[in-house]
Amino acid sequence: MEKGLTRFQVLFMTLTCALVTGNLYYNQPLLGILAREFAVSEQAISVVPALTLIGYALGILFLVPLGDMIERRKLLQVSLLAAGSFAIGIAFSRSYYLLCALSFAMGFFNISGSVLIPFSAHLARPRERGKVVGTVLSGILLGSLMARTLAGVFGEHFGWQSAFIFAGSASLILMLVTPLALPSSEPSFNGTYKDLLVSMKNLVRDLPVAREAAMIGSLVFLTFSAFWTTLTFLLEGEPFNYSPQTIGFFGALGMIGALAAPLTGRYADKKGAAATIRLGIYSTMGAFLLLGIAGSQVVGLIIAVLLLDMGVQVAHISNQSRIFELNAEARSRLNTIYIFSYFVGGSLGSFIGSQLWSWGRWPAVCLGGLTICGLAMLIFRRGEKRRQEATAAQLAKASGQLGQEASL
Template sequence: MDTEIITGTAAPVRVLKKMESAASPAKPPLTRGVLWLMTVATGIVVGNNYYNQPLLGLMARDFGVSEGRISNIAMLTQVGFAFGLLFIVPLGDMLRRKRLIIAAFGGIIVSLLGMTVAPSVGVLFAASFMVGFTSVLPQLFVPMAAELATKEKQSAVIGMVMSGLLLGILLSRVVSGFVGDLWGWKMMYYIATVAMVLLAGLLAVKLPDVHPTFKGSYGSLMRSLWHLTRTQPVLRLAAFRGAMGFAGFSVFWTTLVFHLEEAPFHAGAAVAGSFGIIGAVGALAAAVVGRMAGKVSAFNIVLYALLLLLLSWIVFYIGGYTYVGLILGVILLDLGLQSMHIMNQSSFFALNLGANNRLNTVYMFSYFIGGSAGTYLAAQAWKQAQWNGTVLVGLGFTLLGLIAHLLYAKKQ
């Protein structure tokens, strides 16, 4: 098989020749307006995956099912997102990016409408999977922004777009919690559908077009995912750390609404959703982390981030039955996760392999498989030991990520 050597990393990297870009038109400049548009679009689209979490209690009552069963909606949305990452996002290296993004909006709109008309919980599960499967556009925007940015500004640009992503994740819970309390959970999905229609129109006009870098078949494109995973230890470590971090994050957010419904809180969806405002403090740190990359070693930034995650679970264990404890823990959790997430992505985008979408696919697929595992195990732990059980599960995921970082990061 034809191969060639690509330099520019710590050591020459052998990759498939088809992974190299052919001669293509010059990249359009990344203007401030386009960067803001991608950041805002990332936050709005990713919210589709998280509207359900504060609404699970309302859905359970509407369909007459248990909390444990309705939690499958959150898990299936994350599983759907992981499979969308695997099968849709790599196409960003093969197809013209703008056309792919606009086409994907059609699938998002149909899936969101499916949530509102679902006659049974089984259909709701299927629609939830499809919402996740189609709402993968943020993971096309992140590598697109990194590709269009200059090398000096790449980490800062990634940090800005990722700030939009995490703000979308957190604030979507705030919005859905209040909408659910006021007008019922279905109204949230009607609002989301209208937002997608408007956003698709805006992007069709303003988003620059980026030509593909991969000239092979879809089959060879998918096979190259395994090749990248097998040959890039930086990518493998980033993917594992990300999976463990997001697993713990999902443990907390899946069970928070159930925890708040119990004594001593006796609160509802709106209160659970409002914790997203508190978590936004951590999301806003993303841009700062991106700028720190040249001043503090990546190893230390990730280490501090993992220690913050570890501390958040200790705070949840000690003070999880008070609002003060939950608020402090949420700030630490989101700050730690977002800081690590930015450095994970910066580490493999810096490889400069001409395969940003596929590198991001491997990473984010692992990330959301971890989130799905966290959601599933959180539901099981809640049934067996409620809050203390879920805290121990989250702590376990974080420790695995910390051990992997200490064992392998220095060797790269």
């Protein structure tokens, strides 16, 4: 482990994260085409991306913890083989119900990115861990942003099936290359699978920082999801009246936030995760404040999008960096706890954002985002205060013991 990771290995992990993450989002831009292909309503076809993400959430919960129990390269290969095979199967679906079933199965096994994040933290040198995790994580961010563009190109020029054939083929190729590109990793957990799942409950109970990171990550991502859910409503109406293609440009701005991920990791290595979490939450709060003040101006909206995306990614990477420091032998399980909470927050954000929009349009969305970010900051500050009090108590106890020894 002291040898660390080579540049090629970090690049391979990052590329793998980008490609496999894209598998979760290829179906979203193709929903109109799929509805016509399978002769179902728009409401019915919207079940497909929902099942994909539900499968992914369950895969995170039940498969990612296995990274602490079995050799990680084997887990990566199995997940890539299964997800790739199901993706190709989607391309040859001939019924709506088969499409739904295969989409769920593909999402369930498409957990390679969530396996690679703790794997990279495990293999990286301690002084480079934040930088490495940030770089590999940027692959997930880029994959989620690029997938929609790629799917649109495939769907328009080569047919919707080509997007899933590409996704499946890429996963199968990565499966073959994985044992050649990455070193082996000995498992750290010796119990049964049931014991493994129970141990996650114990980690949540015994590690307050893990609970804090999960709550903060969930709340910050909730605001992010609420924003992007309602941004389309804002841009379609007055005073913007933008086309879908123009609205898509704002999604491309998020790639700048993805590029900031490695820089955030380096900053966390130098200043500590607490400083960057604070920066991330304040940036997110500032973005919603700007959206509320200047959300009707294009320039203000663009600046706010950049600030929001940067803030969310900074907080996300910093939270992951500090949970990986809690227990080196349980990094896959800790990542499961954090990412599952993060995903639940994102799912709630879509619903809450829609409700806020219906209640008070854009001002309600901005006020809601600002309030929820304030709650995240409150949780973080309470955690900081608790840690400072614990440190002071330990110092006082140590000082008292030294005084007793000196009097003797």
